[in-house]
Amino acid sequence: MGIAKKPLPARLVMGFLAKDAALIDEIRPRLCKLYGEELEVLTAFPFRFTNYYKDEIGKSPVRAFVTYKTLIDRESIVDIKLATNHLELEFAKEHGTEGLRPVNLDPGYITLGQFFLATTKDQRQRVYIRDGIYVEPTLYFQDGHFHAFPWTYRDYQSKEYIEFLEAVRNQLKSSMHNP
Template identity: 40%
Template sequence: MGAIEEPKPVKLFVGMLASTPERLEEAEGILVNRYGPVDVSSEVLPFEYTDYYREEMGANLKRKFVSFERLIRPDDIIDIKHATNAIEADFAHAAAGEPRRPVNLDPGYLTLSKVVLATTKEYAHRVYLGRGIYAEVTLRFRHGRYEPWEWTYPDYRTPEYGEFFVELRERLREHLRSA
């Protein structure tokens, strides 16, 4: 029988989508106020992988990832997903419907072996965590890089995202060594 242990701390990140860099900056500021200083961020990247968000968010979407200095417990992702949904709702209310969804915030966490996304949508490869939130292992770390699964979103398969997550993994590794 295996011994039950507390999980190691994990690295929180949020993938932000918006049609303007200004909205990304505003969302990042709100996230910093809630989760503390950013230690790793990606460049602003064009999001050209799907038209899924076009109707509610508009065209020419931009993606940016941010990660925070403070590590979290893996089960904190439930509260974090609820909080990011509330932030999205605040943006939508302030925009008065133009666009209907000004910002999309996708929280997740990284361990030394995987990248996990939080979602409200159930599917065969997702595990229910509680309070309406599911978790999806989106990438796994093998042979020095993050590899996709068959269900991994197209943008998460790109070299740019992979580089961000490898950098994030190194930060986590340093943090765990010094703890």
């Protein structure tokens, strides 16, 4: 049974999917106002894993990732996902693309044992938290590396993502030992 206690904080990871890197650069300062100073950045590179977003973002989107210096409480991912959903809509309106997001924001968090993504879509592997937000265990850490689950999106199984997320995990581990 055990005694309930608050888990260690996690590192916020923001994924960006956009038509081009300029849009990502434009929205990043707004996220810094919400979540603080950026810590690690994986600059925009071609997204080549699915054409799911082609009608909304275009045929050749780019992906980028940013982490933030301030650690988060795990349950705050709900408020973060709700805020990023709102920001996506606001940004679309400013760019005259209401209904079509010029930037898709994918917040998640890393712990020492897993990487989780927040989502509004229910599936068998996702756990409902509150206010229409689910969390999905996306990768697990074992034997010195992140590994995929059967449901993990193909892009999150790629070498680029895994290497970046492992570096973020190593930095998180180091910061926990040297606060």
